[in-house]
Amino acid sequence: MDRRTVRIGLLGLxxxxxxxxRLIEKEHDQxxxxxxxxxxxxxxxxVDANKxxxxxxxxxxxxxxxxxxxDPTIDVVVEVIGGTTAAFDFLDxxxxxxxxxxTANKQLIASRGEALFTLARDQKRHxxxxxxxxxxxxxxxxxxxxxxxxxLHTVYGIVNGTTNYILTRxxxxxxxxxxxxxxxxxLGYAEADPTADVGGADAAAKMAILASIAFHSRVTLNDVAxxxxxxxxxxxxxxxxxxxxxxxxxxxxxxxxxxVSVRVFPALLPMSHPLAAIxxxxxxxxxxxxxxxxxxxxxxxxxxxxTSTAVVSDIVSIANTKDVGFLQSCSCYRSLSFYPxxxxxxxxxxxxxxxxxxxxxxxxxxxxxxxxVSIASMLQKGRGDEAExxxxxxxxxxxxxxxAIAEAKGLSCCKRDPMTxxxx
Amino acid sequence: MDRRTVRIGLLGLxxxxxxxxRLIEKEHDQxxxxxxxxxxxxxxxxVDANKxxxxxxxxxxxxxxxxxxxDPTIDVVVEVIGGTTAAFDFLDxxxxxxxxxxTANKQLIASRGEALFTLARDQKRHxxxxxxxxxxxxxxxxxxxxxxxxxLHTVYGIVNGTTNYILTRxxxxxxxxxxxxxxxxxLGYAEADPTADVGGADAAAKMAILASIAFHSRVTLNDVAxxxxxxxxxxxxxxxxxxxxxxxxxxxxxxxxxxVSVRVFPALLPMSHPLAAIxxxxxxxxxxxxxxxxxxxxxxxxxxxxTSTAVVSDIVSIANTKDVGFLQSCSCYRSLSFYPxxxxxxxxxxxxxxxxxxxxxxxxxxxxxxxxVSIASMLQKGRGDEAExxxxxxxxxxxxxxxAIAEAKGLSCCKRDPMTxxxx
Numbered sequence: 001m002d003r004r005t006v007r008i009g010l011l012g013l014x015x016x017x018x019x020x021x022r023l024i025e026k027e028h029d030q031x032x033x034x035x036x037x038x039x040x041x042x043x044x045x046x047v048d049a050n051k052x053x054x055x056x057x058x059x060x061x062x063x064x065x066x067x068x069x070x071d072p073t074i075d076v077v078v079e080v081i082g083g084t085t086a087a088f089d090f091l092d093x094x095x096x097x098x099x100x101x102x103t104a105n106k107q108l109i110a111s112r113g114e115a116l117f118t119l120a121r122d123q124k125r126h127x128x129x130x131x132x133x134x135x136x137x138x139x140x141x142x143x144x145x146x147x148x149x150x151x152l153h154t155v156y157g158i159v160n161g162t163t164n165y166i167l168t169r170x171x172x173x174x175x176x177x178x179x180x181x182x183x184x185x186x187l188g189y190a191e192a193d194p195t196a197d198v199g200g201a202d203a204a205a206k207m208a209i210l211a212s213i214a215f216h217s218r219v220t221l222n223d224v225a226x227x228x229x230x231x232x233x234x235x236x237x238x239x240x241x242x243x244x245x246x247x248x249x250x251x252x253x254x255x256x257x258x259x260v261s262v263r264v265f266p267a268l269l270p271m272s273h274p275l276a277a278i279x280x281x282x283x284x285x286x287x288x289x290x291x292x293x294x295x296x297x298x299x300x301x302x303x304x305x306x307t308s309t310a311v312v313s314d315i316v317s318i319a320n321t322k323d324v325g326f327l328q329s330c331s332c333y334r335s336l337s338f339y340p341x342x343x344x345x346x347x348x349x350x351x352x353x354x355x356x357x358x359x360x361x362x363x364x365x366x367x368x369x370x371x372x373v374s375i376a377s378m379l380q381k382g383r384g385d386e387a388e389x390x391x392x393x394x395x396x397x398x399x400x401x402x403x404a405i406a407e408a409k410g411l412s413c414c415k416r417d418p419m420t421x422x423x424x
Numbered sequence: 425m426d427r428r429t430v431r432i433g434l435l436g437l438x439x440x441x442x443x444x445x446r447l448i449e450k451e452h453d454q455x456x457x458x459x460x461x462x463x464x465x466x467x468x469x470x471v472d473a474n475k476x477x478x479x480x481x482x483x484x485x486x487x488x489x490x491x492x493x494x495d496p497t498i499d500v501v502v503e504v505i506g507g508t509t510a511a512f513d514f515l516d517x518x519x520x521x522x523x524x525x526x527t528a529n530k531q532l533i534a535s536r537g538e539a540l541f542t543l544a545r546d547q548k549r550h551x552x553x554x555x556x557x558x559x560x561x562x563x564x565x566x567x568x569x570x571x572x573x574x575x576l577h578t579v580y581g582i583v584n585g586t587t588n589y590i591l592t593r594x595x596x597x598x599x600x601x602x603x604x605x606x607x608x609x610x611l612g613y614a615e616a617d618p619t620a621d622v623g624g625a626d627a628a629a630k631m632a633i634l635a636s637i638a639f640h641s642r643v644t645l646n647d648v649a650x651x652x653x654x655x656x657x658x659x660x661x662x663x664x665x666x667x668x669x670x671x672x673x674x675x676x677x678x679x680x681x682x683x684v685s686v687r688v689f690p691a692l693l694p695m696s697h698p699l700a701a702i703x704x705x706x707x708x709x710x711x712x713x714x715x716x717x718x719x720x721x722x723x724x725x726x727x728x729x730x731t732s733t734a735v736v737s738d739i740v741s742i743a744n745t746k747d748v749g750f751l752q753s754c755s756c757y758r759s760l761s762f763y764p765x766x767x768x769x770x771x772x773x774x775x776x777x778x779x780x781x782x783x784x785x786x787x788x789x790x791x792x793x794x795x796x797v798s799i800a801s802m803l804q805k806g807r808g809d810e811a812e813x814x815x816x817x818x819x820x821x822x823x824x825x826x827x828a829i830a831e832a833k834g835l836s837c838c839k840r841d842p843m844t845x846x847x848x
Contacts, residue, residue, distance in 0.1 A: 002749075023715060027573040033757045034640060035572060035750035130570070136716040138570035145744075146554070146562035148459060149451040149736040216458060274722075277698065290562040291447060291733045292724065298698075299719035309715045312573040320569075320749035325426075326459035327744060333457045 004321050004409070007042040009068035011090055012081035013051045016104050016131065017044075019304035020078060020311050021053075027312070036137070037319045039312070043068050045081075048129070069093045076315055079103040080131075088112050095125040102314040104131035104307060107196075110205035110221040113212070117330030126321070126328055128314035133206040134159055134283040136306030137299040138313065143287065144215045144331060151290030152214040158251040159206040161281030161302035162190045162197035163229050163249040167266075167277045170237045171246055177233065184390050189281055189302075193405060200226035203251045203264045206214035210285070211262045217336035219253075219262050225341050226264035236351060236419060239390045240268045243377060245349075246276040250424060259339035267422040268392075274315065275424075284349035342399035347376065349392050356387035360413045367411070371404035392423060427456070430743050431466040433523070434515055435474045436505035440528050440555065441468075443728035444502060444735050445477075451736070463736070467492050469505075493517045499767035500739055503527040503673040504555075512536050519549040523687045526738040528731060530553035531620075534629035534645040537636070541754030550745070550752055552738035557630040558583055558707040560730030561723040562737065567637045567711065568755060574640040575714030580676040583630040585705030585726035586614045586621035587653050590705045591690075594661045595670055601657065612728075613705055624650035627675045627688045634709070635677035635686045641760035643677070643686050649765050650688035660775060660843060663814045664692045667801060669773075670700040674848060683763035692773050692816075692847040699848075766823035771800065773816050776832070776842035780811035784837045788813065791835070795828035796820060816847055 008024070010017055024031075024039045032038050046052060048064050068074055069090070077094035079087050079101065087108050091101045096119070103109065108127050109116070120127040131138045143152070158164050162184060169180045181198065184190035196202045204226035211219040229249050240247050245268035253262040269276045274296060278284045283301025288294050300306040321327060354360045365375060379390040393401065401420075408414055432448075434441055435758040448455075448463045455460050470476060471487050492498055501510050501518035503525065509847035511532050515525045520543070527533065533540070533553050544551040554564045567576070582588050586608065593604045605622065620626045628650035641738040646678070653673055664671050669692035693700045698720060702708045707725025712718050724730040745751060776785045789799060792815075803814040817825065825844075832838055 023573050025713075027575065030640075031572055034755065036753075037750070042522070136574070137719060138566050141570055142562050142566065145741060146565055146734070146737045148455055149447050149733045151559070160732070216454075238694045266692065274522050274698075274701065277701075291451075291729050292732060295561060295723035297719070297721050303713050306717060309573045310570070313570045316572050317569060320751060321745050325744035326740075329460075331458065348801075 003036045003038060004319055005038040005041045005075055007074050008315065009071070009074040009077045010041055010044045011077065011079045013046040013066070014045055014080065015304040016080040016307050016311065018051065019308035020080065023305065023308045023312055024308060029314065031312070035316050035320065038264045042074050043071065053130060065090060069097050069099070074099060076100045076102060078311060078315070079105060080311070084108045084111055090115070091116060095119050095123045095127070097124070098125070100126040100318045102128045102311055102318070104129070104311060106132040106202065106205040106209060107221070110208040113209070113220070114218055114330070121165060121274060121329050124328065126318045128318060129209070130314045131307045131310035133209050134285060135161070135299065135301045135303060136309050137283060137285065137297045137301065138310065139210065139285050139297055140213065142297065143210065144327065146238060147287060147289065147292070150287070150292045153255040153290065154253070154286055154288035155210050155285065156250060157283065157285035158248055158275055158278050159251045159283050159285065159301065160197055160203040160249055161283060162194065162280065163203070165189045165281045166198070166285070166414050167229060167232070167237070167247050167249065170242055171241060174238060185218060198228050198230055200228035200249065200264045203249060207253055207262050207264055208252035213331045214253060215255050215260050215336060216332055217260060217334050218332045219260060223338060224262045224264060227266065229266045231419065232266050232421070236421065238383070239351060239379065240349065243269055243379065243390070245269060245391060245423070246271060247273055247421070248278070256339045256344070258336060260336050261339040261341070261344055263341065265422050267424045269424045273424065293424060342397070342402065344398050345395045346398055346401070347393050347395045347423035348401055349421040349423050350390070350418050352389050352408070352414055353416040354387050354389050355413040355415060356384050357413065361389065363411055363413055364408055367407050368404050369392070371400045373401050373404050427460045427462060428743055429462040429464060430500055430739060431464045431498050432739065433495070434465055434468045435492070435501060435502045435503045436705045437468055437470040437545050438504065439728040440731050440735065441504040442475065443732035444504065447729065447732045447736055455736070455740065458478050459740050459744065461740050466498050467495065470768060489514060492750060493521050493523070500524045500526060500742060502735060502739070503529060504735070508532045508535055512540070515540060516543060519543050519547045519551070522547070522549070524550040524742045526552045526735055526742070528553070528735060529631060530556040530626065530629040531645070534632040537633070537644070538642055538754070545753050548752065550742045553633070554738045555734035556729045557633050557722065558709060559585070559725045559727060560733050561707060561709065561721045562635065562734065563709050563721055564637065566721065567634065567750065570712060571713065571716070574711070574716045575713065576711055577679040578677070578712035579588065579634050579638045579709065580674060581709035582672055582699055582702050582707050582710065583675045583725065584621055584627040584673055585707060586618065587627070587700065588621070588707070589705045591653060591656070591671050591673065594658055595665060598658060598662060601693060606627040620656055622652050624652035624673065624688045627673060631675035631677055631686050631688055637755045637843040638677060639679050639684050639760060640756055641684060641758050642756045643684060647762060648686045648688060651690065653690045655843070656690050656845070660845065663775060663803065663805070664773065667803070667814070667816060668695050669693055669847070670695060671845070672699055672702070673732070673798060680763045681766070684760050685765065685768055687765065689846050692845055697848065709828045716739060740771055766821070766826065769819045770822055770825070771817050771847035772825055773845040773847050774814070774829070774842050777840040778811050778813050779837040779839060781837065782806050785813065787835055787837055788832055791831050792817070792828050793822045797828045799826050
């Protein structure tokens, strides 16, 4: 087997960066034997001296990006610093200087991917981003390289580990959202500022990337309608459980009449649904296509060590496809329009605080009936001020459902705005 | 994007071959747009005139392999005829004539893989075999290309669709093995001669292939200890269900103290195990490794159309890695020894027809105790001639377990040889 040395410039020594550094150290000989690729971390950019390991060779670390980008012996630049400004500039400069690049940065790819892919094509450089979605699960490679003839029309699943950890604990231990979030932060499963995770933006960026690959049409973060789990209460999770459902944050990308719909929302799933069993910080993605039926990939969606395996396999993949192939190009060769969100069909869970008096259900169900929304099941809970109505509908056009909810809000018997969640 | 034409010689127009032909026809333009690869089926070898579609261009079909192997314009030969003799000779001749090859033939790769990989390396040709294991699930690509730094030590799962279909129906409908097998044959889920599937040889070949890749050491069909599902009765499945278990045909490959163990056996799985939910002809494979924890891939394990997506992605992968890389080499760069089967640890299910008299359990449990086999749960069923003891043990070295069973067989109270199944 031909041997080739790949000299790596590593940008950032945070959770993923330090794991990449250690993994290459640990697996260097096996990778060389198995693939003929001799991985060498040539230089590491890290400004925080505390992150530099005591046993690292002197001269390996730099605070100056030009030590990497201007070093002609460096073949591949690996970006694991995050953010969309400096990270973009670094990857841009690296490709212009003839280097292939690997990134784990979902926000960057989802928001500024097109410019990076165009540059990669023009400069004939590789741009790989397996680690940007679903940690150790090789979902990007599978979609780009194995689903070529699958006729993909749907990609959906759980792509955020933090929210899945929180929802799993709310479900299993019936703990409160805020308490569990604090615990998750303590354990390092949630960041100090958890907004991107719990608000759905992290999952939305990942779904934008997956949809762009699946449907060959550019989807950016701005094209994804997303709702997070901040408003999901323990009471909602308990009612769901009582009705036979788990609550999960779902990313769903669909091709409908040659138009694209990409959304992220908390949803109820029947307990028999395979995604209901995905617990803790695991991720799971279903791929559906004309020729494959349905394939599912499941595994650790986060964590430095699992994610670093994706970075390393990207580097080896680049070393193994030296000449120009389709993996150097953006997968978006067409431009599809977006499907209007309110034309999508969904079933819904509704929880509404109502007056504890006769005729309430009749009033509400009559409004639903007028809008063509059919009720699948219903629970009446609590008495007096605590009286609540919990309803699950059959699938219906979302615009009809939301029109019914808007009208129901106006009823004097509805004491607060109803809480609604989709049902998968 | 550079465009390249790939002219294909297709060997065989059976279930997979005809699906490959149709899929290339259907997805040609999308594949060209997405990957720059212009797939052309140049020639098809098929001796059965009945299989040739009415709308096929004249001159496409031949009964003479030399029309393909001697045609210098053909780049890739796709073998989907099955068997290990002619198929081997065809692939051998194709590679010697400068053609890359793709095969869906698990028996060929598992039994004569080493010779084919050596030839591929010497001739600098590609040999791809994604379709040989788990149909549309890209398990080979994921293991070879994405699990490079994963430190894989365990691969296990359900890799035979026919037996999973039969066991699922036995479990769900409590139908009899023979009746369901007949039904499966009627529906085309089982072959006229189902021996390779129900006897475990098919799963064993697939596990040999997966283990060779995972552990980088050659495992052939002869190295795999396999048992099929022929002796699993409806009564066994019912008892398992009563105790909270499903019955599945499991393939399990493990690295134990740097030695390899690869086995196929019917096993009881707790209903909470994700594999217990894999139904019908689906396959599912778990990969476990130091750096990844656990990843699972699930999908259709058989069927012409899903399997043909794997063949097509192999052809495109070859077109995209024209120069020599590690994917042209066999993944086995070391030679590990095998772990003795009787040193492995397993829990067991035992069903034994016993005399309906006092003291039977004491006699049997005393023998188990002497051999260090500890009992986890026990059921006494039936009366008189139908009296049976159903036992589940804690994990124990298999040699101790089988020594206990051998001794128990000699007891006058054991009226027939005990039925034993492993518990996962």
